[in-house]
Structures are given as structure tokens and as C-alpha cells.
Amino acid sequence: xxxxxxxxxxxxxxxxxxxxxxxxxxxxxxxxxxxxxxxxxxxxxxxxxxxxxxxxxxxxxxxxxxxxxxxxxxxxxxxxxxxxxxxxxxxxxxxxxxxxxxxxxxxxxxxxxxxxxxxxxxxxxxxxxxxxxxxxxxxxxxxxxxxxxxxxxxxxxxxxxxxxxxxxxxxxxxxxxxxxxxxxxxxxxxxxxxxxxxxxxxxxxxxxxxxxxxxxxxxxxxxxxxxxxxxxxxxxxxxxxxxxxxxxxxxxx
Amino acid sequence: xxxxxxxxxxxxxxxxxxxxxxxxxxxxxxxxxxxxxxxxxxxxxxxxxxxxxxxxxxxxxxxxxxxxxxxxxxxxxxxxxxxxxxxxxxxxxxxxxxxxxxxxxxxxxxxxxxxxxxxxxxxxxxxxxxxxxxxxxxxxxxxxxxxxxxxxxxxxxxxxxxxxxxxxxxxxxxxxxxxxxxxxxxxxxxxxxxxxxxxxxxxxxxxxxxxxxxxxxxxxxxxxxxxxxxxxxxxxxxxxxxxxxxxxxxxxxxxxxxxxxxxxxxxxx
Ligand SMILES: Nc1ncnc2c1ncn2[C@@H]1O[C@H](COP(=O)(O)OP(=O)(O)OP(=O)(O)O)[C@@H](O)[C@H]1O
Ligand SMILES: [Mg+2]
Numbered sequence: 001x002x003x004x005x006x007x008x009x010x011x012x013x014x015x016x017x018x019x020x021x022x023x024x025x026x027x028x029x030x031x032x033x034x035x036x037x038x039x040x041x042x043x044x045x046x047x048x049x050x051x052x053x054x055x056x057x058x059x060x061x062x063x064x065x066x067x068x069x070x071x072x073x074x075x076x077x078x079x080x081x082x083x084x085x086x087x088x089x090x091x092x093x094x095x096x097x098x099x100x101x102x103x104x105x106x107x108x109x110x111x112x113x114x115x116x117x118x119x120x121x122x123x124x125x126x127x128x129x130x131x132x133x134x135x136x137x138x139x140x141x142x143x144x145x146x147x148x149x150x151x152x153x154x155x156x157x158x159x160x161x162x163x164x165x166x167x168x169x170x171x172x173x174x175x176x177x178x179x180x181x182x183x184x185x186x187x188x189x190x191x192x193x194x195x196x197x198x199x200x201x202x203x204x205x206x207x208x209x210x211x212x213x214x215x216x217x218x219x220x221x222x223x224x225x226x227x228x229x230x231x232x233x234x235x236x237x238x239x240x241x242x243x244x245x246x247x248x249x250x251x252x253x
Numbered sequence: 254x255x256x257x258x259x260x261x262x263x264x265x266x267x268x269x270x271x272x273x274x275x276x277x278x279x280x281x282x283x284x285x286x287x288x289x290x291x292x293x294x295x296x297x298x299x300x301x302x303x304x305x306x307x308x309x310x311x312x313x314x315x316x317x318x319x320x321x322x323x324x325x326x327x328x329x330x331x332x333x334x335x336x337x338x339x340x341x342x343x344x345x346x347x348x349x350x351x352x353x354x355x356x357x358x359x360x361x362x363x364x365x366x367x368x369x370x371x372x373x374x375x376x377x378x379x380x381x382x383x384x385x386x387x388x389x390x391x392x393x394x395x396x397x398x399x400x401x402x403x404x405x406x407x408x409x410x411x412x413x414x415x416x417x418x419x420x421x422x423x424x425x426x427x428x429x430x431x432x433x434x435x436x437x438x439x440x441x442x443x444x445x446x447x448x449x450x451x452x453x454x455x456x457x458x459x460x461x462x463x464x465x466x467x468x469x470x471x472x473x474x475x476x477x478x479x480x481x482x483x484x485x486x487x488x489x490x491x492x493x494x495x496x497x498x499x500x501x502x503x504x505x506x507x508x509x510x511x512x513x514x515x516x517x518x519x520x521x522x
Contacts, residue, residue, distance in 0.1 A: 144347060144349065147351070148351040151339045152417065153341035153369070158368075162364070167354075246397065
């Protein structure tokens with residue numbers, strides 16, 4: 001209750017500061033919270049905001065899922081086999097350091113202005129970091145856990161499924177979260193960069209806000225993006241983080 | 254040397270046997286001889302304590318028997334067959350509790366039971382509960398590992414090792430990090446529920462060895478060799494503070510000091 005009040009107070013203070021700053025600047029460059037609120041209300045009512053959000057979220061979730069599955073599996077492979085780490089691991093490192101917008105030109109040439117192009121950019125931006133975090137996480141598992149399991153009769157796949165994987169959960173979670181951040185950034189870069197005829201996402205809305213000099217739209221969409229980021233973190237990752245903290249006894253509250 | 258004088262248990266009937274075992278490690282080009290021509294035999298149902306100062310190869314010896322390491326020379330036998338790898342017939346209890354933080358107390362104890370085979374999920378839980386009850390942990394079945402004290406964690410680890418009813422129990426200084434009071438409680442627990450189980454117990458605490466062992470085997474450091482053996486003829490359960498135990502302890506302590514450099518002794522008599 002106290003924490004909720006604190007959040008509310010903080011939000012109100014931000015709005016107030018914004019309003020004060022808006023009073024002293026040009027409404028063309030720095031719209032007030034009220035005009036942004038008006039834009040959000042209109043866009044919500046005429047459906048543009050909801051449909052753009054739906055398009056963007058679908059791309060994000062599908063692209064992320066398509067990247068996370070091979071990222072996790074290949075990461076495990078790299079942790080288990082030196083040869084995989086020396087080859088795949090290196091490729092993933094290169095992929096992770098490459099800003100994912102760099103995939104956009106190639107993606108457009110290969111797939112045209114389609115959904116697949118978007119998913120491709122998101123996937124390529126995500127897979128490397130998930131792979132690396134998985135491999136690093138598994139390697140960081142204290143060897144005593146596997147030894148304890150083996151003396152109790154566990155071996156091979158059983159050890160991996162019941163000991164190595166759960167033991168690396170804290171690290172996997174960090175990797176998945178980082179992958180999510182990469183996916184989100186990749187998608188926004190791609191949506192702002194290219195118009196996809198099959199779906200009009202939040203990035204496009206932002207882009208056309210600039211084209212039309214509609215600053216209330218630009219800032220309004222940014223507010224939506226921000227909220228999605230916070231919500232996704234709370235819904236997708238917080239429960240797992242709470243589980244890990246409770247079990248491992250980290251970050252006591 | 255006295256190393257071959259293992260009065261209890263000859264080669265044929267021994268449940269565990271190390272026959273002329275040597276093991277070296279290479280550390281930055283230098284060879285460290287951890288064990289040199291060591292022969293130890295443990296008979297069925299016998300409790301043998303390996304006693305020696307830090308670095309004399311006690312953990313190395315246990316790791317060989319547990320199957321985590323292989324000998325350079327000599328034979329390591331369990332149940333008359335060469336040891337080929339770790340297995341639940343030779344349960345190793347580590348110096349640290351090594352409990353799994355993603356499972357609760359009950360889950361940790363059930364883990365080994367699930368691997369023992371032939372036990373249904375329901376009776377697994379009841380066997381696990383029973384062992385936890387014996388060790389005074391029935392109130393903590395669903396506690397998280399990090400919520401337990403060090404001594405409680407060690408007791409959970411003991412329950413986890415004992416619940417699958419292993420033929421042989423290998424223990425590597427499992428009580429070294431605990432205070433004297435908790436330790437004495439656990440000696441009692443161990444004598445109560447570990448009775449009659451073939452056990453190889455490693456320690457550098459003389460009194461602990463005398464309190465628990467049917468036989469105490471003395472190891473010397475660098476290279477690890479067997480110096481002497483003592484049979485402990487005290488009745489059980491043994492009291493840490495009895496006069497008889499103290500007499501044994503002072504004799505064994507003297508033998509240990511006679512062999513090792515005083516500075517490397519880790520005895521808390
Ligand atoms: N994995 C290893 N690699 C290299 N050297 C090792 C390894 N394990 C043990 N040694 C060496 O072998 C010797 C014996 O080590 P060991 O761990 O068996 O001693 P210990 O008797 O168990 O000592 P402590 O009572 O301190 O646990 C030491 O000199 C150690 O440096
Ligand atoms: Mg040791």
C-alpha cells in the first residue's frame with residue numbers, strides 16, 4: 001500500500017514537472033501532458049493505438065520466441081561441448097555485438113516489406129545474447145551440485161534436466177531478460193526504419209508522428225512504449241525473479 | 254609398514270578396498286604426490302575413520318572410492334569389483350552440504366530416493382520425512398535451504414545421503430564447519446541412524462575419529478601414507494567426554510604429532 005502510494009506520488013511529481021516545463025516552451029516542440037493525454041484518448045477511441053500495439057506485440061512475442069528456443073538449446077550445446085563454444089559461441093558473440101538495425105537492409109532484400117522481415121530482425125538481435133547468457137550461466141553452476149547428483153546415481157541427461165538446468169536458472173533468467181530487451185530495441189529500430197504494408201506498428205506511429213510534426217503523437221507513443229516495457233517486465237520476468245530470490249535467498253526484502 | 258596390517262577385513266571379504274593405491278597431481282609442472290602406496294580395507298558394516306592433517310590426501314582417497322578420480326597405480330575396489338565411476342552404492346557426503354537451492358528440504362531428500370528406483374512417489378515422501386524426523390527436522394520440510402542454519406543444512410545433507418539406504422557411506426569432514434555442540438549432537442545422530450553401515454569417514458579431529466570409528470587409520474602428509482591403525486574398543490554409544498575416549502584420543506594424538514610437522518597439524522583435541 002505504501003509502495004503503491006509512493007509510485008503514485010512519483011508519477012504525479014513527474015507529470016507536474018512536465019506540465020511546468022511545457023508552460024515555458026513551444027507547444028510545437030514540447031507538448032503538455034494534457035495534449036498528449038488528449039492524443040492518447042483519441043487514438044484509443046479510434047482504434048489506431050490498440051491495433052498498432054497488437055501488431056507490435058505480436059511481432060515482439062513471436063520473434064522473441066523464435067529466437068529464445070534455439071538460443072537456449074544452442075547455449076546448452078556450447079556449455080557442454082568445447083567445439084560448439086569455439087565456433088557457435090564466437091558467432092553468437094559477433095551477432096551480439098552487431099547492432100540489430102544492421103540486419104534491416106539485408107532483411108528487406110531477402111524478405112521484402114513483410115512480417116517475416118520484422119521477425120528476422122528481432123530474432124537476429126535476440127538469439128546471440130540468449131545463447132551467450134545460457135552458455136555462461138550453465139558454466140557458472142558450481143560443480144559440486146553435479147557431483148552431489150552423480151553420487152546419488154544421477155547421470156547424463158538426468159543430471160542436465162534435474163540439476164544443471166535448475167541450478168543455472170538465475171543466470172538463464174538474466175539472459176532471457178537481456179534477450180527481451182534486445183528484441184524490443186530491434187523491433188522498434190526496424191519499425192521506425194521501414195514501413196511494413198501488412199501491419200502498422202507502434203514504431204510506425206512514432207515515425208509518422210515525426211513526419212506530421214505531431215509532437216503529441218510522438219510523445220504519446222513513447223509513453224505507450226514505456227508502459228509496455230514496464231508491464232512486460234512485471235508480467236513475464238518478475239514472478240520468476242521472485243521465485244529465484246525466494247529459493248536462493250538472494251535480494252532479501 | 255603398518256599400512257597392510259588391517260586386522261579387520263582381508264582382501265576377499267572387504268566391502269571397500271584400496272590396494273597399493275598411488276595418486277599424483279601435477280600443479281604447474283610440479284608433481285604433488287597426494288597418495289603413495291596406500292592400502293585400506295573396510296569390512297562389511299565397519300566404521301573406519303581416516304585421520305590426518307590438512308593436505309595429506311584424505312579427500313583424494315574418498316574421491317577415488319566415490320569414483321570421481323582414478324588411481325595412477327593400485328586398485329580401488331567396492332564390493333569386490335573395480336570402481337568405475339560414481340554411484341549410489343557409495344554415497345559421498347561432501348564437506349559442504351551441497352544442497353540444491355531450487356528444491357525445499359523435502360525435495361532435496363527425495364532427490365536421491367527418486368534415483369534409487371523401485372520406490373513410488375508416495376513412499377518416497379514418507380521415507381524422506383522419516384529420515385528428516387530422525388534428524389529433528391520435521392518442522393522444516395518445506396523450508397528453503399537458505400533459511401536453515403549451517404548445522405541444519407548438514408543434517409539435511411545427512412538425511413539426503415542416508416535415505417536411499419546406500420550400502421557404503423563416504424563422509425568428507427562433514428562436520429568440520431560446525432560448532433562443538435552441534436557436532437556432538439550429530440555424532441549421536443550418526444551413531445543412532447548410521448549404525449551397522451559400512452562407512453569411511455574422513456576427519457582431522459582426533460576425538461571425532463575416536464568417538465565414531467571402529468578403527469582409526471592415520472595418514473601422514475606429502476606424500477600421503479598410512480602410518481598406523483588403531484582399533485577402538487569402546488562400547489557404543491560413545492560419550493565424547495568419557496575418560497576412555499580421552500585416553501584413546503591422547504594416544505592417537507601423540508602418534509599423529511610424532512609423524513607430522515607440528516605446524517601442519519589440524520588437531521582440535
Ligand atoms: N584437483 C587437484 N588438482 C591438483 N592438486 C590436487 C587436487 N586435489 C588435491 N590436490 C593436492 O593433493 C594433496 C592432497 O589433497 P587433499 O584434498 O586430498 O587433502 P586433504 O587431506 O583432504 O586435506 P584437507 O584436510 O585440508 O581437506 C594436496 O597437496 C593438494 O594440493
Ligand atoms: Mg579434504
